[in-house]
Amino acid sequence: MESILKIEHVSKTYTGHRALDDVSMEIPRGSIYGLLGPNGAGKTTLIRVVNHMTIPDCGKVWFEGHEITAEDIYQIGYMPEERGLYKKMKVGEQAVFFARMRGMGRQQAVRKLHEWFDRLGLIDWWDKKVEDLSKGMAQKVQFITTVVHEPKLLIFDEPFSGFDPINANLLKQEILGLRDRGATVIFSTHNMESVEEICDDITLINKSHNILSGSVDEIRRKAGGNTFLVLYSGTNQDFCAAVTGKANLIGQSEGVIGGYTQQKIHIQSDDDVREVIGSLNDKVKLRSFQEIIPSMNDIFIRAVNGTL
C-alpha cells in the first residue's frame, strides 16, 4: 500500500539525552497507525519532528512522496497531548478561528462546526467560554478543531486521556469514521485496549528505538506462537497420546471447569493444527479448542522487557 508518511532514520539528541535513535517507519494511507511506547520513549519527540516543531539531527520525513514542507504541516491535523485552547474565548468563536487558520472560509467553517458540535453534543456550549467547560468537553472541542478542516493526515497525542468510557467510545467511532472517509490517523498512546480495537498497524518505540513494527493482527498472532487452549473430558493419558509428536503440553493441566479439564498446548507447525484437532476428537471428548492470542498489553510489556 502507498504510504502517506515515511520517516527515515530520524535521530534527535537533546543535551545528554538521546530522544530518538535511527527511527524509521512508514504509515500506509488510509490506516489507523498506533505509535506506542512507555512514557519518555520518544513518541512526542517523533511527532514534533514530523510537525517541524523539532529539528532532527539527521534523518528525513517524507509526505506523499516529497520531503515534508511547512505548507504540508498546515494540512496536518495535530492534537497535542497537553491540550491548548484560549481560555477566555468563546467555544464556537475559537473553533471558527482555528478552522480559518487552517484555510477554511468563515461560512464553511461555521456550517461544518455546527455539524460537529451537534454530533458530539456540544452545540449548547457554542457561546460559552472555554474556561466554563469540563475537561472532557474541552477535549472534544479540541478534537473538533483538529479534524474540522478534513486534513489528510491526523495526529492525535493520547486522544483518549481524560475521557469517560462513553465519550472515549464516541471518539473512537469518530476516528474510525474519519478513517473510512479517507483520512490517515496516527495516534500516540499507551492505552493498549484502544490499540487492539482500532489500530491497523503499530510501531512500538522504547528507549528511543523502534523495537516492533507491523500490522496489529500479525504481531499478535506471531506473539501468540501457535499456542492453544483445549477444554476436554477424558483421561490425561488419552490426551497425551492424541497430541504426541505434533504438540507439546505447556505446564500442568489448569484445573477442571464444570467437569472439563483445561490444558494449554503448543503446536509446532501451522499445518498440524487440523490433525491435532482430529486426533483429539477421536481420543477425548473435546469441548473447545481455541488459539491464545496475547493482548497488546502483554505484547507491549514483553516487548519492552525484551522477552517477546
Next chain:
Amino acid sequence: MSKIGLIIEREFAERVRKKSFIVSTLLTPLFMIAMMVLPSVMMFKGGSSTKNVVVIDNSPEQFVGRKLVSGKTVSFNLLEGNESISNARMMYKNDYGILVIGQNILDNPQDIQLILNDASSMSVEENIQNQIQSILRTERLKRCDLENMDQILADANVRVNSIQTLKNNDQEDDEKMEKTSTTASWLMGLILGMMLYFILIVYGQQVLQSVIDEKQTRVLDVMVTSCTPFELMMGKILGIAVVAALQIVIWAVLIIGASAFVMPLVMGGTDVEAALAAAQNVPDPEVLSMVGKFTNVSYLAGLFLELLLYIVGGFLFYASMYAAIGSAVDTPQDAAQFNGIIMMPVIVAIMVMMSVMNDPNSDLVFWCSMIPFTSPIVMMARIPFGIPTWQVAVSLVVLFISFFLMVWVAARIFRVGVFMHGKKPTWKDLGAWIKMK
C-alpha cells in the same frame, strides 16, 4: 483573510471585549483631565491649611517677631514677655511649631530654632527664612544710618516675576511671533513623555504576557502547526498595536473634546485672570498660556499625530523585543531578568526626559531623542518646546529602521524560542538562535 489578519482580529477582539479595556479607556483620560484641572482648582482654593507658629523672640524689643507677617502658609503668634521654651513646648502642643529667635540675632543670624509638633514643611521653613532674612537685611542697612533710608529701601525693593518668551518663527510681523512658555511646554512634554512610557511598557508587557500565556497553555503548539512563527509574532504585536491605537484615538477624542468644551466650562464663569491675580503665590502668568494651549484644538490634533507616530514606532520596537523574550521563556518569573534589561533604557529615557526642561537642546537630550531605545519618550517630551522638523523627521526615520531590524532579530529568536520548553535560555543561547540557519 491572511493568517496574520486572523491573528490580529483575534487578539484585538479578545482584548477589546474585556471589561478592563473599557474601564482603563474611560478612566485614563479622566485621570489626565484631573491632572490638568486640579492644579488650577488648587490655585483657586489656595491649597493646604495655614500653619500656626508660636514665636518666642529674645531679640531687643522683639524687633524680628513684630515684623513677621502672617499669610496663607504660616500665621505667627508672638508671645509677649520671656516665655521659657519648655513652658511653651508644654502649652502650645496643638500648634504647628515654636520659633525661637536668639537674643543676638542681628549679629548671629544662625541663632534661630524651629521646634516642630508636626511634620516639617519646606514652604513654611522657606517662608520663615525669607521673612527673617529680609528683616535682618533691612535692620543692618538701617545701621548704616543713611538719610532717606526708608525711601531707598522701598525703591530698591523690585521683583522680576516673569519673562515673556516668544518664538522666532520667521514671521515678518513682530506681533505674529508665537508666545511660548517654558513651564507649559515642560508640563506638556512631561505628560506626553509619560504617556509614551506608559504605552511602551504597558502594551509591550501585554505582548510578553500574551506569548508566555500561549506557551504555557500550549495553544502555541496548535498555532505553530497552523502558521509560521513570524505570522504568529507579527499578528500578536499588530493585534495589540491596534488595541493601543484604538485606545489612543478614543483618548484623543475625549481629551480634545474635554479641552474644547469642558475646560472653558470649568474656567468660565470665573474671571480667570482676576482669580489668578488675586490668588496668593501665583507662580507666573505662564499658567494662562498653558491653559490657552490646552484649549487650542488644532495644536492638540497635530501633537496627537506626532504622538501616534512615536507610539507606533516605539511600540513596535519594544513589542518585538518583548515578543522575543516571551517566546524564549516558560514562565513570567523567567522573563523578569530579560525584562529588567529592557527597562533600563526606558528608565534612562525617563531621567533624561526630566532634564529636558533645563535645556531641550543639550547634547544628551538631543542624542537620546535620536537613539531608538530612548527616542520615543525623550522626543515626545521635547516636541512641545518647538523642535526643528528635521530633527523629528530624522528621529522617526531612525526609529522606524530600527524597528524593522528589531523585528527581524526578534523573529529569529521567536521561531526557535516558541518550540523550546524547560531550561531558561541564556543570552548566549539567544545569540545562537539569531545566528541559527
